[in-house]
Amino acid sequence: MATTGEPQMITLAKGINQGLRAAMDADSKVIVMGEDVGRLGGVFRITDGLQKDFGEQRVLDTPLGESGIIGTAVGLAVRGYRPVCEIQFDGFVYPAFDQIVTQLARLHYRSQGKLRMPVVVRIPHGGGIGAVEHHSESPESYFAHTPGLRVVACSNPVDAYWMIQQAIACDDPVIFFEPKRRYWEKASLDLSVAPPPLFRSRLLRSGGTATVVAYGPTVRTVLDAATVAERDGQQLEVIDLRTLSPLDLAPVFDSVRRTGRLICVSEAPGEASLIAEVAARVSQECFYSLEAPVLRVTGFDTPYPPAKCEEDYLPDLDRVLDALDRVLAY
Amino acid sequence: MATTGEPQMITLAKGINQGLRAAMDADSKVIVMGEDVGRLGGVFRITDGLQKDFGEQRVLDTPLGESGIIGTAVGLAVRGYRPVCEIQFDGFVYPAFDQIVTQLARLHYRSQGKLRMPVVVRIPHGGGIGAVEHHSESPESYFAHTPGLRVVACSNPVDAYWMIQQAIACDDPVIFFEPKRRYWEKASLDLSVAPPPLFRSRLLRSGGTATVVAYGPTVRTVLDAATVAERDGQQLEVIDLRTLSPLDLAPVFDSVRRTGRLICVSEAPGEASLIAEVAARVSQECFYSLEAPVLRVTGFDTPYPPAKCEEDYLPDLDRVLDALDRVLAY
Amino acid sequence: MHFRKRAPSHSAPADNSVGSPIVDGPTVGPIIGAAMEIDGQHTPQQVIAGLRATGEGEDLVQLLTPEGQRVSHPQFDLEISPAEIRELYRDMVLVRRADREANALQRQGQLGLWAPLLGQEAAQIGAGRALAPQDMAFPSYREHGVAWCRGVDPTELFGIFRGIDQGSWDPIATGFGLYAIVVGSQCLHATGYAMGQRLDGKIGNAETGEATLCFFGDGASSQGDVHEGFVWAAVYDAPVVFFCQNNQWAISAPLDRQSRVPLYRRARGYGFPGVQVDGNDVLATLAVTRWALRECRTGNGPVLIEACTYRMDAHTTSDDPTRYRLADELEEWKLKDPLERVRVHLVREGLAEQEFFNGVATEAEELAVRLRNYCTSMPAPGPERIFSKIYAEPSPSLDSARAEHLAYHASFADREPGSEPGSEH
Amino acid sequence: MHFRKRAPSHSAPADNSVGSPIVDGPTVGPIIGAAMEIDGQHTPQQVIAGLRATGEGEDLVQLLTPEGQRVSHPQFDLEISPAEIRELYRDMVLVRRADREANALQRQGQLGLWAPLLGQEAAQIGAGRALAPQDMAFPSYREHGVAWCRGVDPTELFGIFRGIDQGSWDPIATGFGLYAIVVGSQCLHATGYAMGQRLDGKIGNAETGEATLCFFGDGASSQGDVHEGFVWAAVYDAPVVFFCQNNQWAISAPLDRQSRVPLYRRARGYGFPGVQVDGNDVLATLAVTRWALRECRTGNGPVLIEACTYRMDAHTTSDDPTRYRLADELEEWKLKDPLERVRVHLVREGLAEQEFFNGVATEAEELAVRLRNYCTSMPAPGPERIFSKIYAEPSPSLDSARAEHLAYHASFADREPGSEPGSEH
Numbered sequence A, B: 001m002a003t004t005g006e007p008q009m010i011t012l013a014k015g016i017n018q019g020l021r022a023a024m025d026a027d028s029k030v031i032v033m034g035e036d037v038g039r040l041g042g043v044f045r046i047t048d049g050l051q052k053d054f055g056e057q058r059v060l061d062t063p064l065g066e067s068g069i070i071g072t073a074v075g076l077a078v079r080g081y082r083p084v085c086e087i088q089f090d091g092f093v094y095p096a097f098d099q100i101v102t103q104l105a106r107l108h109y110r111s112q113g114k115l116r117m118p119v120v121v122r123i124p125h126g127g128g129i130g131a132v133e134h135h136s137e138s139p140e141s142y143f144a145h146t147p148g149l150r151v152v153a154c155s156n157p158v159d160a161y162w163m164i165q166q167a168i169a170c171d172d173p174v175i176f177f178e179p180k181r182r183y184w185e186k187a188s189l190d191l192s193v194a195p196p197p198l199f200r201s202r203l204l205r206s207g208g209t210a211t212v213v214a215y216g217p218t219v220r221t222v223l224d225a226a227t228v229a230e231r232d233g234q235q236l237e238v239i240d241l242r243t244l245s246p247l248d249l250a251p252v253f254d255s256v257r258r259t260g261r262l263i264c265v266s267e268a269p270g271e272a273s274l275i276a277e278v279a280a281r282v283s284q285e286c287f288y289s290l291e292a293p294v295l296r297v298t299g300f301d302t303p304y305p306p307a308k309c310e311e312d313y314l315p316d317l318d319r320v321l322d323a324l325d326r327v328l329a330y
Numbered sequence C, D: 001m002h003f004r005k006r007a008p009s010h011s012a013p014a015d016n017s018v019g020s021p022i023v024d025g026p027t028v029g030p031i032i033g034a035a036m037e038i039d040g041q042h043t044p045q046q047v048i049a050g051l052r053a054t055g056e057g058e059d060l061v062q063l064l065t066p067e068g069q070r071v072s073h074p075q076f077d078l079e080i081s082p083a084e085i086r087e088l089y090r091d092m093v094l095v096r097r098a099d100r101e102a103n104a105l106q107r108q109g110q111l112g113l114w115a116p117l118l119g120q121e122a123a124q125i126g127a128g129r130a131l132a133p134q135d136m137a138f139p140s141y142r143e144h145g146v147a148w149c150r151g152v153d154p155t156e157l158f159g160i161f162r163g164i165d166q167g168s169w170d171p172i173a174t175g176f177g178l179y180a181i182v183v184g185s186q187c188l189h190a191t192g193y194a195m196g197q198r199l200d201g202k203i204g205n206a207e208t209g210e211a212t213l214c215f216f217g218d219g220a221s222s223q224g225d226v227h228e229g230f231v232w233a234a235v236y237d238a239p240v241v242f243f244c245q246n247n248q249w250a251i252s253a254p255l256d257r258q259s260r261v262p263l264y265r266r267a268r269g270y271g272f273p274g275v276q277v278d279g280n281d282v283l284a285t286l287a288v289t290r291w292a293l294r295e296c297r298t299g300n301g302p303v304l305i306e307a308c309t310y311r312m313d314a315h316t317t318s319d320d321p322t323r324y325r326l327a328d329e330l331e332e333w334k335l336k337d338p339l340e341r342v343r344v345h346l347v348r349e350g351l352a353e354q355e356f357f358n359g360v361a362t363e364a365e366e367l368a369v370r371l372r373n374y375c376t377s378m379p380a381p382g383p384e385r386i387f388s389k390i391y392a393e394p395s396p397s398l399d400s401a402r403a404e405h406l407a408y409h410a411s412f413a414d415r416e417p418g419s420e421p422g423s424e425h
């Protein structure tokens, strides 16, 4: 990618692709592995061209098995490599759950720092693409509940470009979520603008009516809702969590102390989710500032439904605005 | 087990053993399967004597593989069986995570009721037995966050006896948690007293100072704390959740509306946990009744530590009372 | 890179014959090896040949050559009437036509996705027609031909690919499990079901005994669940036939990304028979699968079958095979087309008249029209479908969530209809 | 039930020889079969014998009989000096003594648990001494003898079993991975590490080349991760030796709960060599493992070794084997004791004087005393250990959690010391 200051329009998919390239250029220990990531460039083409340019020694088309992908990545990390693993779809990360939770997340602690696990697990997540079962899930809470992992979610092309590089540079295992239905959204990337640190949430829009927190694919939904709400004179303060574990809630507390109201938005089922954690923490930390209970707008506590129902399942602009009405009713 | 009205003292382990027996007597489709559950009777002897009495056709010593245990149980359920699977220790359920989350939890929905999954997955959970790594974990939140499953945790011998039978009778998959460090605690079982429904939480002790919610191994801890607190004239209202998914929070809401204060206790890491869900829901539902923020007393957001540290890691009587002081300070 | 014609990128040591890449397309050769696994009726030379894992196809069971020539096999011969062969041909023509129609419907936005079976008709019809009514089959997501054999109409598959449901047929009534999208997961379900058949005492009689047929792919063979299925099935003597359709590709991964040697060789390591069959030969596939199911009925399960075939179309309608495989590979496999060789055989041997072929062609067109009409008129589910039948027992919390959402939903007078399913992989 | 002397409960079909249970204790027989996998130097009869999976041990590689008799093997012979044999004997005596002392320390409450290696000394010392300094080893949780060979002192293992840490040695510096308690998980780590050795270009030279040795058990062989390890290793030609210690039991599960046939047969199905060695014969284990590691160094990996041995003690100190196996099984294996046969050999051949044996005995006692003294004086970790080194990078949230907890902790003047670890399995 041109390192000139000239901003250029890139899609979120391209942002990750270019970020991967930059990371592989910067460190020869960075290798990419997963199902169909080589010649095909991945089913979403995120790794497009990488095998051609970096070779089969650094971009590995693996056999079909997620536990095998993560388990061998752990071994490669012990050897000094920095594997970037692609899980083809959110719904297929579960066969690797044991290796992620009992090995990847714990080897640094188990070895008391003698072993480092600089492994990135890339997972396209969320719905909205009309897919069949297992291709539209939001498993991020499983990982946020797992000590020893770091979990991040990018929501736009510019973050995608920087966050993937920061995740690869991180010496801890990072579960990296990519909002698949936003892969094709564009934004202008200006390389002369330094990125914020990886483990920081970010204020995207200021407003005094209420605070709305989101991450990944629903950030765009919330920004759209804010635009509509403004027409009715309601100013939403929008925060993109970006980091799901550790959570960076200080900016949320500050915001809620000003607005007195909070809406948390996520596609995942709400029960026992990281959004519940945000609600619980804010309810505790901002106990005297909250003028209304924290409201959650999430996927339902059901399996992800057939695609024809997903428009109803996914939190959309209307449901955010509906929650706004309800939170203001207190 | 004698069906006379005579109450008898049984341990929690014996309660589950007797409950399994009763369920196997009642329905020939009930089969027990897992590692070492046959001749050995399981590493905790929970299935002691069952293979001897019901034969190898109904008590299966399986090969070593958790995904295999759950995956074949799914097939046996399709065939009309009601498998009761033992996962030897909490920390070894993860290899079966995919079969539990993507298959067991969803086949009823996927088939729109044409397939039923009356499978019980027994998991001894929690710490406090001085074990090596992977033998002291509390993974219940992973399952509580998973739609399609039902998750319960027993805390005493009498519940153990009845709840395992109710779980086996349930036509939905039930993840059944057993508090391993309480296996040897005794209580009097009176068969003439009918049990409450499986999916109901239970008020164990009434009091007006504050409400304390717990489940599984920490229920005993909380009851002990309540006894001590009483000496200082503080009356704790103690609720045993029993059902972790679906949660039965109505009694908690009622209680908090009276006490104005809530402490939630669990051994599991608190972040993005089902305890966070309880805190979030109560903060919302009892917004106007809470006189203090909901406080959580949980395991730390760390991997389970070496055994010599577990006394410090596990929520104990002191930490519950400390939280009581803090919640009363508001 | 991964063209099967070339040595695999991580090529095996030259001095280690087991390491060489396999090229096991259907070829007519001395018919040995497969038999080796099951009985003692073989010469030492055959044994050694069978051991050499060069995968050059000398183990392949074939009864009908690509040129439509009937050949015999010492162990897997088949008594079959011309009428029966015509039926198999008809099945293959109809499922291919249904597959092409579904593919077209996806192109026109009527389906969100389609996973083509093109090229695998013989493997699926041969295996599917070997099933007895009392048997159970567990498919992956591409077994449209097996569904056909189980009486599951193609229209019942559409709901999955149109985003309306996740499989509308009754697995018990049809003896055909729901499609399994999590690769390999069904192999444990099939094994467990077969364990149940044995526990129920349905094993022993070669005619009335029950068996289970489990479908999976070459890529799936790498998954831990498939291995555990093999282990459990062997330990419990489960009456299950593991039917691997080796269509040479797992999306963009050629067989050398999964194995150095033909996959049927795996069975030996678990102590049960493995047979490699020409999956483009419907007669051989029928014969071998019948034999394997019969072994299971009589208690000699499990059995592994590797059916060598070829995925002639893309992985799914979202896939672009031109990115990872050469066109001439497809051309080569067209010469081994599973339908054409039967057609040639029927004609050459005078087993079918022209009007038979005309009749089948007409039937195929009528089927296509019926499918199209059905698909385009499928009603979209309402929002309540989200909450439908998640649990067998009551769920008050879901009931209130449903009620709440429906009330919210009703509050919109002029809500847009659900958008069409988009692309996926 | 599951006594290996009897047919497995789900016995295989009588007419199917592959189904019979295996009884493959070390026996001296015609030495064939193992070689079969690697080269063409074998008669058809041997091949067929090797194919018949009766597991009667005709494939077993042995160089020293239970009676201490040196026998030769066409492929795996060993050039070894008396001094080297004495060293191996010394190793085995010392690790056995350390094992017994640790077991005693558990009985006395100094350790929370111990997983005995008793009976597996030859398998572990033979394999461990085959390693070169540049190699890497990945153990499960019972490889105390391998740890010894890697220079990891038994005291460094105690922290795990006393509940103080989860492995205190440096895996990189020692070339010995941390103990893996999640059964099978280490097989993928070993494969990945070996993939890295190949990517680093450390393959090719038989002397300086690198290899990885992965330990797992007969029970572990059923886990999906072990299968995926085999698949990945074969596909990437990883220089890894999968070393299966088949000690006949997985807690209470005998081998017939995992497989119908000897486990070394699995390798063939993946296209790499599998060898069955007498795991109670330190010379044979050393020879076969050396050969296998050399194959890997030169790029011919992976290789599977099944070392047939016996778990002479309980699974762990929490286990009660009398509930599931007969005492006479143990008696029988005592006749195959791995130490005794070397002692007899050294004496009979006049390769060692009495003072050598006395010297080793004295050394063993000194070791025992050192271990005991160390163990009883191990300091317990403080509460801060809970929060120690969870992440490589800063974690402000954990820092504050630690500070908060330490402050809370300090608020107790007279807090009880941590209680002893209790029982577990």
Ligand SMILES: Cc1ncc(C[n+]2csc(CCOP(=O)(O)OP(=O)(O)O)c2C)c(N)n1
Binding pocket: A035, A064, A066, A088, A092, A095, C142, C181, C182, C183, C216, C217, C218, C219, C220, C221, C247, C249, C250, C251, C311, C315
């Ligand atoms: C566990 C899992 N991982 C990944 C995928 C994505 N995926 C769908 S099909 C497929 C390839 C399967 O290849 P194969 O088993 O040969 O079957 P085929 O598609 O050739 O019929 C992959 C990787 C999946 N569905 N499930």
Ligand SMILES: Cc1ncc(C[n+]2csc(CCOP(=O)(O)OP(=O)(O)O)c2C)c(N)n1
Binding pocket: B035, B064, B066, B088, B092, B095, D142, D181, D182, D183, D216, D217, D218, D219, D220, D221, D247, D249, D250, D251, D311, D315
């Ligand atoms: C994934 C997993 N499941 C279950 C266990 C409990 N467990 C510990 S050791 C063991 C048996 C292992 O047998 P084997 O592989 O033969 O090794 P051995 O103990 O005989 O050395 C079991 C079931 C575990 N540690 N990990």
Ligand SMILES: [Mg+2]
Binding pocket: C217, C218, C219, C245, C246, C247, C248, C249, C250, C251
């Ligand atoms: Mg395929």
Ligand SMILES: [Mg+2]
Binding pocket: D217, D218, D219, D245, D246, D247, D248, D249, D250, D251
């Ligand atoms: Mg063992």
